[in-house]
Amino acid sequence: MSRTIKIEKKILEKNDVIAARLRDEFTKRKLAVVNIMSSPGAGKTTLLEETVKKLAGKISIGIIEGDIATDRDARRVEEAGADWVVQINTGGRCHLEAGMVEQALQTAPASLDILIVENIGNLVCPAGFDLGEDEGVMLASLTEGMDKPKKYPGMYRACGTLVINKVDLAPVLEMDVGEFEREALTVNPKLKLFRTSAKRGDGLDEWCGWLGSLVKSE
């Protein structure tokens, strides 16, 4: 077991070196960067589609889509109106690494205000890999149940912001969004909180307003 941990440590250290280089590059470009992580199917891409529609014309948005396979998420956010989109297919790997983002960034236009990285749908592994972002955002679907913060503490601690999505289902699930938030705050008391239904539109103004506030002045 100790051998395995040592190997992982090496990979993580290598990732941190590239992430630090990326962070410098983002600063040079005055580019705000957000890394969105969640379980599969929590609604990351739907949230991004609605985000892009709301912010189009006001902020120049670039999106990196991370998926194991398919390019449908890239096509979806491109059709929604994102200014620049790259699909990364990891071909089986369970998380994005800083090196993948660095490579994708080479074709990004200088005019971008914000870069949103949609990570692989996985509540475990992506938490360990710094991508040089300004903010890690966790998207939780209300349907996952409120035991998840304590069961996946690494992810909840790695992120500064928690968006609870699919709040339109609260009545049918008989769930209290406030209780979910309280559970999350016991694991990470510093979380900024948003409640959204990307499908119905709840909370998108607050979420987009906050994203807009991350943009770095010229």
Add this chain to the structure above:
Amino acid sequence: MSRTIKIEKKILEKNDVIAARLRDEFTKRKLAVVNIMSSPGAGKTTLLEETVKKLAGKISIGIIEGDIATDRDARRVEEAGADWVVQINTGGRCHLEAGMVEQALQTAPASLDILIVENIGNLVCPAGFDLGEDEGVMLASLTEGMDKPKKYPGMYRACGTLVINKVDLAPVLEMDVGEFEREALTVNPKLKLFRTSAKRGDGLDEWCGWLGSLVKSE
């Protein structure tokens, strides 16, 4: 990149050796073994609670609960009436490995008919680690959306059985369970299919009947 892949291959090969040993041990014990995998919050533990309640007194069920942290799933299935329960906390690791199951098995009574392993909630990494099971079962929550089979093909191909859970939400999600099944079959045409609502009780008779059919005669 190639170095990383080589390392992973080594870990997988080591796992395969232990899995083969485990498979021999399961045969010797006449123990049927199922490895249940899913995204976080798809409803694995709720399904197991209901399964245990239905089969108690007819079949002797052992359960290994895999979680990164907490022992609440073990307590839940124990209270439901499982005959033997072990909680494995991986402390951050994203999947169970055969060695963890082999260690847990040491305290299992010889009287068990079936062993159900609830893997870490993760639609990527557990697919790569054989636990010596007779059958890999994927639990998909309808809420995840039907693009998941093509986006997580490794998991859908690694399993022989697909249980689509939370079908009670189909009307409110405006989703067609049959379409989800067709999507899954395009990725793995050999999948055995079940539809359940662990919460409302749909499909539990079929599911439990099938589990019962796996039991090896004395």
